[in-house]
Amino acid sequence: MPQPDEKVPLTQRTGIFRGEYFGLLGALLALILFFSVQSEYFFSVLTFTTLANQIPSLTVIAVGMTFVLIIAGIDLSVGSVMALSGSVLGLALLDMNAPLWFAGILCLMTGLACGAFNGLVVTRWSVPSFIVTLGMLEIARGGAYLVTGSQTKYIGSTVESVSAPLPGINLSPALFVAIATVVLGQLLLSRTVFGRRMIAVGTNEEAVHLSGVNVSRIKLMVFSLAGLLAGLGGLFQVGYLQSADPNAGIGLELSAIAAVVVGGTSLSGGKGSVVNTLLGVLIIAVLQTGLAQIGATEPMKRVITGLVIIAAVILDVYRNRSGGIGSYFKRFFKS
Numbered sequence: 001m002p003q004p005d006e007k008v009p010l011t012q013r014t015g016i017f018r019g020e021y022f023g024l025l026g027a028l029l030a031l032i033l034f035f036s037v038q039s040e041y042f043f044s045v046l047t048f049t050t051l052a053n054q055i056p057s058l059t060v061i062a063v064g065m066t067f068v069l070i071i072a073g074i075d076l077s078v079g080s081v082m083a084l085s086g087s088v089l090g091l092a093l094l095d096m097n098a099p100l101w102f103a104g105i106l107c108l109m110t111g112l113a114c115g116a117f118n119g120l121v122v123t124r125w126s127v128p129s130f131i132v133t134l135g136m137l138e139i140a141r142g143g144a145y146l147v148t149g150s151q152t153k154y155i156g157s158t159v160e161s162v163s164a165p166l167p168g169i170n171l172s173p174a175l176f177v178a179i180a181t182v183v184l185g186q187l188l189l190s191r192t193v194f195g196r197r198m199i200a201v202g203t204n205e206e207a208v209h210l211s212g213v214n215v216s217r218i219k220l221m222v223f224s225l226a227g228l229l230a231g232l233g234g235l236f237q238v239g240y241l242q243s244a245d246p247n248a249g250i251g252l253e254l255s256a257i258a259a260v261v262v263g264g265t266s267l268s269g270g271k272g273s274v275v276n277t278l279l280g281v282l283i284i285a286v287l288q289t290g291l292a293q294i295g296a297t298e299p300m301k302r303v304i305t306g307l308v309i310i311a312a313v314i315l316d317v318y319r320n321r322s323g324g325i326g327s328y329f330k331r332f333f334k335s
Contacts, residue, residue, distance in 0.1 A: 020264045024279040031283060035290030042293050049170045053163065053240070055285050056174035057082065057233035058255055059278060062263075063185040064115075064226030065256045066277045070189070071222050072202045072269025073129035077118065078230040078256055079249030080140035085110040085234030087144040090153035090244025100158060107238075108231040114140055115227015119220035129223075137253070144246035153244040162239025174236040181229070185274040198222060202269025258305060259284045261312040266319070284308070 036043035061078050068075045088110045092103035114136060121132045163174045189195040197218055200208045209215045238244050263280030265272030287308065291301045 020273070020276060021279070024263065024276055024283065028279060028283050028286065031286045031290065035286070035293065039290070039293040042290060045170075047289065047293075049165070051285055051289050052175055053165060053170075053172045055281055056163070056172065056178035056236040057240070057249075058252065058259065058285070059178040059281050060181050060229045060236070061226075061233045061252065062256045062259045062277050062281050063181055063274055064229035065253075065260045066185070066263070066265050066272050066274055067189070067198060067222045068129070068226050069257075069260055069265045069267060070198050070202045070269060070272040071219060072205070073122070073219065073223070074257070075115075075118065075129065075133045075223065075226050076253050077114065077133040077136035077140055078226065078233070079252030080137045080144065081111050081114045081227055081230040082234040082237060082249040082252065083144040083246055084114065084140040084147070085231040086238040086244045086248055087147040087153070087246055089159075089235060089238050090155055091147050093155055093158055094153055100161070104235055107235045108228060111231020111234060112224055112228040115230065116220065116224040118227065119223030122223065123216035123219050141246075144248075148244060148246045150246060152246070155238065155242055155244060157242070159239045159242060163236055164239075172240075174239060177232075178236070179278075181232075182274055182278045189272070189274055194218070194221075199270055199272075202266075202271070204270075254309065255284055255305070258309045258312065261316060262308065264316075264319070267313060267316055 032043070041047065061082065065075060065078065085107045089103050089107040092098040092106050093100065096103075098106070118129070118132050118136055121127055122129050161173070163172045165172050189198065197208065197213055200213075201215055201218055205215055234248075237248055241248075259280035260272070260277050261267060261280070262283055263273065263276035263278070265277065284305070288301055288305065291304060296304070
């Protein structure tokens with residue numbers, strides 16, 4: 001089976017990875033410094049704990065999006081799937097009087113089923129993932145409205161244990177589960193055969209197919225995993241809000257894609273890092289929180305987030321060209 005980047009020495013690949021990691025870390029610290037100067041309330045324990053307790057849903061969904069982009073796909077349905085999964089959770093708790101553990105399983109299985117449907121259509125009929133997941137975006141959103149009767153279901157303290165801050169540290173269990181998901185996701189990507197095959201599929205799908213690997217099975221598993229993580233995001237979201245909102249997650253797919261691309265995962269597939277995706281999530285979260293604290297309006301926050309996405313895509317283009325972004329700037333200043 002072909003291995004991506006097999007002509008690049010290991011030390012060089014390690015250096016590239018470290019360069020991206022420290023570059024993202026530097027950008028994150030620069031944002032924190034900027035907003036700390038602009039707002040006297042930003043650099044505080046309250047701000048950082050609140051931010052940390054808000055990101056679990058986006059974090060786990062971005063992990064799934066990382067895998068999808070690595071195989072050169074895309075999933076536009078994750079926000080709606082999160083809403084549908086959360087709505088099923090609310091239905092199970094309020095209308096069926098189910099215990100939290102059973103309702104949680106239904107929530108996760110809803111996400112898994114949506115992801116598996118996406119993967120099945122993509123692989124069985126060779127439909128572009130953009131079209132399939134765009135359709136699922138509407139299906140899942142409509143399903144969320146049907147399940148909830150187009151009304152927010154207020155659940156209360158029944159789900160408080162999922163996302164309520166723990167005494168003493170003011171951090172939620174959901175945050176620790178999200179961090180564990182990042183660790184496991186990175187290990188899956190970098191230390192397993194399945195992870196190497198994901199990268200290979202994104203690099204050269206035809207060559208992987210000719211080598212005897214079942215490409216359809218890999219794609220089906222990746223989309224299913226992305227759906228499962230969207231369901232987990234729905235569980236976290238309901239726990240955080242203590243309610244099931246059919247409007248939850250609108251536009252979340254854009255935030256997830258932004259975080260993943262900012263983290264260095266290539267839109268053309270074959271390259272990515274789950275750890276860097278976490279840094280991308282933190283950058284997006286700090287940016288949005290900081291803008292809110294300095295008085296930016298919601299439309300302006302959307303404009304700036306959109307510009308960040310475009311800038312990250314442009315950077316991805318030059319990153320994937322011969323010599324990378326560094327050689328581009330060298331040529332620019334020489335001319």
